[in-house]
Amino acid sequence: MAVNFNKDNTFGAAFAGFAASSLCLGVLCMQSYSYFKRYPLDKTFYKLLVAGVLLLELADQALISHAVYTYTVSNWGVLTILLKPPVWSLVLQITLGVATGTIVKVNFAMRVWRFSKQNIYVTACILLLVFGEVGVACVYTVRGFRLKSLQDLGSMKTIGSLSLGLGVATDVVIAVSLCYFLRSLRTGHRQDDSMVNALIVYALSTGGITAAISLTTLILYNFMPNNFIFMAFYFVLSKVYANSFLAALNTRRVSRGRGTEDAQTTTVPTFLMVGKVTQRTVHLDPEYAGESPISPSKTSENKSPVSPSTSGHHYAEAW
Template identity: 55%
Template sequence: MPSIDTSTALIAPVSVTHDNTYGAAFIGTVVSAILFGVVCAQTYTYLNRYPLDRPFYKILVGVLWVLELVHSILVSHASYFYAITNWGNSLVLLFPPIWSLCVQVILGAIAGAIVKICFAMRVWRFSNGNRLVTGVIIVLALAQLVVACIYATRTLQLESVVVVSRLKVVGSLSLSLGTATDIVTAFALCFFLHGLRTGYSKDDSLVNRLTLYAVNTGILTSAVSVATMILYNLMPDNFIFMALYFVLSKLYANSFLATLNTRRVLRGRGTDAETNTVPTFLMVGKLTKHDNQFQDHVYPPSASRVPQTKEDMLRSQLEVEIEQEVTVTRDSHFEHHDFKNVSFA
C-alpha cells in the first residue's frame, strides 16, 4: 500500500497522536522481539536438555517456535508500515488496516490455544482424569480461538483503523475467554494439587511450589489479557492495546517452554522415547475400592520396597504424579524401584 498524500483535507481524530499509535506499536514490537529471543533461548535449552524427549513434545515445541517466528515477522511488518513507511502521515489510519496487523491476531490466538490445551492436559493428569474440568478448559480455549479468528476477519473488512471500536464486543469476548481459561486452569491446578498433600513436609513443600508456579503463570497472562481488554474499551482508536497484544502470545509460549525446561532429569535423562520401556507410574500400586490392599498385578513382584499403609500409598502416589508432570520419565531398569530415585522439580 503506497504512502498517502498528506495534502488531503481529511484529518485523523485529535486523540490519535504519534505517541499512542506509532510509539505504542514500536514499544510493543520491541518487547515482543525480546520475548521471542527468550522463546529461542528456551527452545535451545529444551532441545539440549531433553534430547530423548518424546517426539510429540519436540514437534509441539517446533510448531510453537515457528508460530512465534512468523508472528514476530508480521508484527514487525505492521509496525514498519505505520512507523516508517508512513511516518508522520496520520492519514494512513483512516484507511483499512494493513493485512499483517490482522493476521498476527490469528497466529497469536493459535499459539495461545495450543499452550492452554497443553495446560489442560496437566489438569487432566493431576485430577486423575477429571473430564468435566478438563473439558471446560479445552472448550474455553477453542472458543477463544474461534472468536479471535472472527475478530481478525472482521478487522480486515474495516474501512479504517480508527473505527476498530466497532468490534469491541467481539474483541472483548475473545480476551475475556482467554482470561477465563487462565483463571480456571490455575484454580483447577491449585485445587487438585491441594488434594495431593500427604502430610510429609518435603512432599507438601513441592506441592506448594507447584501451586505457586501455576498461580503465577495464570496471573501474568490473565493480567495482560485484562489490561489489553480495558485499554481496548477505553482507547480503541490508538495502538496501545495492540502493543500489549503483541506480547501476549510470547508470554504463553514462554510459560509452556518454562514448564518443560524446569522438569528435573532422572539419572541424567529426560522423558525417554526408548522402545521396550515401562512408564514409572506402573511401579506404584493402587488401592482397591474396598480395602487398603494393593493390586499385585500393578506393582512388580521384584520391587524392593512396597508401601504397606494408606499414608505410604498417598505419598507414593504424589511422587508418581509429580514425576509424571515434572519428568514424565520412562525407566527400563526395574531393579531401581526405591522411591529415593523419584525426582522433584
C-alpha cells in the first residue's frame, strides 16, 4: 500500500507540537511553584486541585514525548509506520487532555454559579456541555485503540469533530456567562467597577484563547485529517487550560492582596438603585455554607460611610 507521506506536516508537525507543549508545561510548572509559594495557607481543596492538574499535565507530556519519540526516533525512516495502528500513548493522551480540560471547565462553571447568584439553568447547561465532551472523547479514545492504521484517523472525523465542537461551545458559553453576570455586579463606584472590568477582560481572553485553539484543531482535523498538524494544536490545548486555571488562582493577590487563605468576614457595601447605602456582612470565602459571592448571611443598616474597596476584594475572592 502506498503511503502519502510528507515529513514536514507529519513528523515535523508532531515535533513542533511537542516543543510548544513543552514550553507551555514549563510555564505551568512556574505558575504552580508560584502558587504554592504565595498561598501556603490556601484551602486544601485548591492545593489538591493544583497538584492534580500538574500531575495530569506531566503525565500528558510524558505520553506526547513517547509518541513523538516512537515516530521520529525509534522508527526513523520507516514510512510504513503510518500504515500501522497508532501508538498507544498517542491515543491515551487524548483522555488525559480531556481530563485536565474538564477539571478547569468545572472550576470555571462554579465561578459562573457564584457570580450568577446560583443560576442553576446556566450552570447546568455548562456542565452538560462539559460532560458531553468527556463522553464523546472517551468514545473517540476507545475507537482510536481499534484503528488498524494511523491513516484511518479521518474515519473518526464525525465523533472527533463533535468532541472538539462541544469544547468550543463550552468555552464560549463560560466566557459569555461570566461577562454577563460580572457586568450585573457593577456598583457605579470606580474602584469596584475597575475590578469587575478586569475580571471581564480576563474571562474573555482566557475563553477566547482556548476556544480559538479548539476551533483551529477542529478545522484542521476536518480539512487535513491525514497529517499531524491538528495534533500539534491538540498537544498544546490542555496546557493552555491548565495555565488559565493557575493564572486565575495566582492573580488573586493582585486583585485582593491575598488568596483564600482563611474564611474571614467583612462588610461589603451594596449600593441600591435608590441611592441608599447599606452594609452587608458576608463571608469572604465563596464556598462558605454554599452561598453565592454576593448573597449575604446577615444584613444590617449602618449610617456611617463605607469604603467600596472591600467589595473589590470580595470579587477577587469569588474569582
